[in-house]
Amino acid sequence: MANYTPETLVAASGLSRYYSDHCAVDSLDVHLHKGEVLGLLGPNGAGKSTTMQMLTGNLAPTAGEILISGIDLLDEPRKAKQQIGYLPEQPPVYRDLTVSEYLHFCARLRNIPAKACADAVKRASTRCGLEQVSHRLIGNLSKGYRQRVGIAQAILHNPPVVILDEPTVGLDPIQIREIRELIRELGKEHGIILSTHILPEVQAVCDRVQILNRGKTVFNDTLEGVASLEKVFFDLIFREAEIIGEAA
C-alpha cells in the first residue's frame, strides 16, 4: 500500500461512502503517522464526519480498506477499535454522573481490567486537567470541561490513535485555547486526526492538513511552507466551484 511504513497508524485507501445514490466520500486515502496531528478540513458537507465515522468503525464504507496499527478494521473490528480513542461531535457524556463515576464506567466499557481502572482514570484525568472536578456532576461543568471529559474517555485505554470530531465547537475563546493546548500535548504521545472547518484551528494544532471538498481530497500536505492556509483553502474551494459552474 502506498505510503505505508511501520510508523503508519492509520492507512485508509479507496474509501467511499454512498447515502443511497449520493456519494458523500469518494475514493479517499487517509494516512496518519506516529507523532502527527492531522487536520481534516473542509466546508460543510465535504464528508469529514462521514470519514471520521468510517475510520472509527461506526459506519461501514461502501468501498475501501482501513488499517489501524496494521489491523484491518473491517475484518477485526474489536481488535482494531482497541487502537482508537474517539470523541464524536456530541461528547457521549452522562450529565447525572460525576466525572470520576463516568470515567470508571467508560474504563469498564473499554474492558480495562477492574484492578487497572483506577490508574487509567487517574492518568486520563491528570492529562486532561480534570483532577479538581473529578467529584463534580458532569451536567454542572462548563462546556470546556465537558469537552475535556469527552477527550479523557477517548484516551482512557491509551490508544495510539485519537480521533476528534470538531473538538472546539461551541467553546469560548479561552476554552478553545486550552483544548488546543491539550490536543498539542496529546499529539506528542498519540497520532491524532481532528476534523474541523476552522482554519486557524488547523494552523494552531496540526502538523499536516488534508482538505476535503465534495468527498475528495483537494490538498494534503504539511503546514510548513503554507504561508496562508486561508488562501490555499479559498483558492481550492472556489476554483472547484467555478469549474463546476462552468461545466453546468
Ligand SMILES: Nc1ncnc2c1ncn2[C@@H]1O[C@H](COP(=O)(O)OP(=O)(O)OP(=O)(O)O)[C@@H](O)[C@H]1O
Ligand atoms: N445519514 C445521511 N444520509 C444522507 N446523506 C447524508 C447523511 N450523512 C451525511 N450525508 C450527506 O453526505 C455529505 C457529507 O456529509 P458529512 O456530514 O460527512 O460532511 P461534513 O464535512 O462533516 O459536514 P459538516 O461540517 O456540515 O458536519 C453531505 O452532503 C451530507 O448531506
